[in-house]
Amino acid sequence: MKISADQMVENAMAEIVTIDLEEAQKAIDDDNSVIVDIRDIRELQRDGKIPGAFHAPRGMLEFWVDPDNEYHRDIFSSGKRFIFYCAKGARSALTTHTLQNMGLAPICHIGGGFEAWRKAELPIENVEKK
Numbered sequence: 637m638k639i640s641a642d643q644m645v646e647n648a649m650a651e652i653v654t655i656d657l658e659e660a661q662k663a664i665d666d667d668n669s670v671i672v673d674i675r676d677i678r679e680l681q682r683d684g685k686i687p688g689a690f691h692a693p694r695g696m697l698e699f700w701v702d703p704d705n706e707y708h709r710d711i712f713s714s715g716k717r718f719i720f721y722c723a724k725g726a727r728s729a730l731t732t733h734t735l736q737n738m739g740l741a742p743i744c745h746i747g748g749g750f751e752a753w754r755k756a757e758l759p760i761e762n763v764e765k766k
Contacts, residue, residue: 645726648733653744657756660719660746664688669717674731675750677763679723684760686721686753691763694727701740712740721746721753 639647655663663669664687673680673689680691690711692700699707712718718740720728728745736743746753754760 641726645729648729652729652732652736654725654729654747655719655744656747657752657758660686660721660753661758663717663719666717669719670711670714671719671721673750674720674722674728679750680763681765683750683754684762686750687759687761689721689761694722694731697731697735698738701735701738717742717744719744719746722749724751725749 660671663671671686671689673685673691674694674697675685675691676693677691685691692709696707699705700709701712702708703713718735720732720735720743722728722731725745725748728749732743732745748755
């Protein structure tokens with residue numbers, strides 16, 4: 637193996653912006669920010685999500701962000717600041733790094749992810765199964 641997953645996360649973390657829970661909580665009410673949950677839908681249904689977070693599964697993000705792709709989502713052309721999170725912060729670090737390299741800006745991720753959010757007893761929105 638040329639590079640481990642942990643090394644990939646470490647490399648990404650050196651090049652991206654990580655915000656803390658306090659800044660993330662303020663972003664909930666910021667009309668110029670979009671909090672993006674990249675976890676699998678089963679994780680959202682089981683654990684809930686940050687209130688008002690937009691769900692974008694990690695496996696589709698590059699396609700949703702690319703304005704020339706047939707799967708593009710307009711939200712990613714809004715010019716807003718995007719704040720990504722996952723369960724613990726590793727997947728969102730990789731995602732933030734990849735999308736930053738694609739040119740999406742401004743962009744950051746939440747250190748510690750949803751696990752840190754939950755441990756801090758911050759508000760959680762339930763997600764119903766469809």
